[in-house]
Amino acid sequence: MGLMLIETEATPNPATLKFLPGRAVMDAGTRDFATPEEAEASPLAEALSNLGDVTGVFFGRDFISVTAAPGVEWTGLKPDVLGILLDHFSANMPLFRQGSAGFSVPAEESFTDDPEDADIVAQIKELIETRVRPAVANDGGDIVYRGFDKGKVYLQMQGACSGCPSSTATLKNGIEQLLKYYVPEVTEVRAV
Numbered sequence: 410m411g412l413m414l415i416e417t418e419a420t421p422n423p424a425t426l427k428f429l430p431g432r433a434v435m436d437a438g439t440r441d442f443a444t445p446e447e448a449e450a451s452p453l454a455e456a457l458s459n460l461g462d463v464t465g466v467f468f469g470r471d472f473i474s475v476t477a478a479p480g481v482e483w484t485g486l487k488p489d490v491l492g493i494l495l496d497h498f499s500a501n502m503p504l505f506r507q508g509s510a511g512f513s514v515p516a517e518e519s520f521t522d523d524p525e526d527a528d529i530v531a532q533i534k535e536l537i538e539t540r541v542r543p544a545v546a547n548d549g550g551d552i553v554y555r556g557f558d559k560g561k562v563y564l565q566m567q568g569a570c571s572g573c574p575s576s577t578a579t580l581k582n583g584i585e586q587l588l589k590y591y592v593p594e595v596t597e598v599r600a601v
Contacts, residue, residue, distance in 0.1 A: 415494050417487065418472075420549040425465070425476040425568075426483060427549035428490065430498045435468050439551040441567040442466040451505050456493045462486050467550065467568030468504065474549035474568050522557055530557050532592050537564070541584055552584075560596030562588060 418427040440451070443465055448454035454466040457475055463486070465476035475490050477483060496502075522530050537554050545552050550568030557563070564584070585598040 413495060413499050415491055415498075417491075418549070420474060422476070422549075424479070424481075425474050425549055426487070426490075427472050427474045428494055429472045430494060432498070433471055434473055434504070435470055439470070439567060440468040441551075442468075449506075452502060453493070453497045453504060456497070457490060460486065460489050460493075463490070465568075469546060469549070469551065469568065472549060526557055526594075529592055529594050533557060533562055533588060533595070536588060536591055537584075540587060555601050557595075560594060562595055562598045563601045564598060565601050 414431065416429040416431070418429065420427050440454075442448040442451065442454040442458065445455075445458050448458040448466060451466075451468075453473075454468070457463050457466045462478050462481040463475055464478045465474075467474045467476075473494065477486055534554050537552060541552055545566075550566060553565045553567060555563040555565050585595075588595045588598060
């Protein structure tokens with residue numbers, strides 16, 4: 410039984426820390442737990458939110474980001490979070506309870522894209538996949554495409570990105586400029 414080391418990284422949101430167990434967390438996609446009810450789908454997310462000082466848990470491909478409640482100091486919380494993560498990964502426990510869907514709702518269900526916009530939508534999704542998501546993942550979060558309607562692109566921020574003050578700015582400036590540059594049909598980017 411090798412000794413397991415979990416690395417931690419800061420994110421742009423001071424309340425959120427990123428924990429890297431050194432192995433894959435999610436095989437595909439990401440999962441955001443914003444409430445204790447959502448966390449019940451995963452024994453690990455539930456254990457973390459049961460600490461009482463945790464307001465959000467997010468599973469990425471190779472990391473878990475944990476958001477502390479307002480006013481909570483990470484110095485006291487970090488050992489507890491690390492303990493739960495170590496127990497979980499060293500026992501190779503399942504990430505999700507049986508019967509609970511271990512993936513997010515397909516993005517297509519949020520907005521119905523106009524079939525005439527199919528090419529534009531494909532371009533937007535491609536850009537988000539190749540340019541936007543890798544950058545956001547570095548910050549311990551994710552961005553999900555939610556729809557395109559009359560020039561407006563709807564995106565959802567998850568994980569560390571959803572609560573941090575810079576996320577709206579990032580969305581408006583960086584992503585909007587990028588999408589407008591490559592896809593002239595885009596007039597605006599909105600967070601949902």
